[in-house]
Amino acid sequence: DVKVTQSSRYLVKRTGEKVFLECVQDMDHENMFWYRQDPGLGLRLIYFSYDVKMKEKGDIPEGYSVSREKKERFSLILESASTNQTSMYLCASSSGLAGEDKKYNEQFFGPGTRLTVL
Amino acid sequence: DQQVKQNSPSLSVQEGRISILNCDYTNSMFDYFLWYKKYPAEGPTFLISISSIKDKNEDGRFTVFLNKSAKHLSLHIVPSQPGDSAVYFCAASSSYNTDKLIFGTGTRLQVFP
Numbered sequence: 156d157v158k159v160t161q162s163s164r165y166l167v168k169r170t171g172e173k174v175f176l177e178c179v180q181d182m183d184h185e186n187m188f189w190y191r192q193d194p195g196l197g198l199r200l201i202y203f204s205y206d207v208k209m210k211e212k213g214d215i216p217e218g219y220s221v222s223r224e225k226k227e228r229f230s231l232i233l234e235s236a237s238t239n240q241t242s243m244y245l246c247a248s249s250s251g252l253a254g255e256d257k258k259y260n261e262q263f264f265g266p267g268t269r270l271t272v273l
Numbered sequence: 274d275q276q277v278k279q280n281s282p283s284l285s286v287q288e289g290r291i292s293i294l295n296c297d298y299t300n301s302m303f304d305y306f307l308w309y310k311k312y313p314a315e316g317p318t319f320l321i322s323i324s325s326i327k328d329k330n331e332d333g334r335f336t337v338f339l340n341k342s343a344k345h346l347s348l349h350i351v352p353s354q355p356g357d358s359a360v361y362f363c364a365a366s367s368s369y370n371t372d373k374l375i376f377g378t379g380t381r382l383q384v385f386p
Contacts, residue, residue: 159316186372195282197362197378198317205372245316249372260371261307264316 158182159265161246167271174233176268178246185251187229188262189213189221192243204229205251236272244268276300277365279377286384292350294380296363299344303365307374308337308348311360320361321348353384 162177180187188203190213200213202221210221218240222230229248233240247262278297286292296306304325309317323330323337323346330337336349350357363377 164314190376195378197277197279198364198376200373203373247316251372260366261319262374264318266314266316 159246159248159263161244161265161268163268164266165269165271167273168233168236169273170237172233172236172272174236174270174272176231176233176244176246176270178229178231178248178265179227180229180248180263181227182248182250182263183226184248184263185226186249186260186262187223188247188249189219189229189231190245190247191215192245192267198245201231236270238272240270241272242270244270275378276303277363277375277377279361279363279380281380282378283381283383286353286382288355288384288386289352292348292353292357292382292384294348294350294361294363294382296346296348296377297344298346298365300365300367300375301344302367302369303375304368305366305371306337306339306346307364307366308335309362309364309376311362311379317362350382353382355384355386358382358384 159180189201190198204210204223220232245267246265249260249262307322308320310320311317321335339346360379362379364374
């Protein structure tokens with residue numbers, strides 16, 4: 156079974172702090188993703204990575220950065236946390252190999268980190 | 274600009290009855306659609322998908338219908354069970370970027386006895 160783990164389930168930080176959210180997958184997946192989930196807004200993509208040391212901006216990258224030094228690990232960094240970054244953060248990974256019909260690439264999600272910025 | 278929309282934030286259904294969750298999209302380049310299910314304090318898990326070359330895909334109690342002309346898809350759950358109570362997300366992708374999923378806003382389904 157694919158396992159995606161996130162370093163913390165709950166995190167409370169103060170405004171202005173630097174925050175690191177860690178994600179590790181154990182299936183040798185090429186792709187990794189960071190989303191945030193907010194009520195009424197669904198899942199929004201922050202950043203994703205197709206390979207080690209490669210990253211691409213998603214739909215809402217402002218205020219975030221990422222790091223992927225090893226294939227299995229993808230970190231999300233909040234350089235200076237703000238209250239509007241209070242959210243549920245979800246990490247996901249996928250194999251980079253489309254399914255039989257060549258059109259689908261299932262993403263496997265971690266349990267999420269509930270971040271509160273005070 | 275929400276490319277994938279789920280206009281009903283919540284739905285309440287009696288056990289044994291049919292649950293119908295709806296999803297609309299605006300981008301005609303989308304050609305693959307997925308439904309994910311999310312329980313509280315867990316990550317979303319894949320439920321069922323459909324390619325644009327089909328108009329229906331069935332897996333046990335779950336059936337997804339796609340109406341391309343209306344840019345609309347729906348998830349039917351029959352019969353509904355209390356364990357189906359969760360948030361359901363619709364997602365879409367296109368063949369020129371199969372790795373990226375665009376998610377809807379989610380519908381919270383509650384199945385009561």
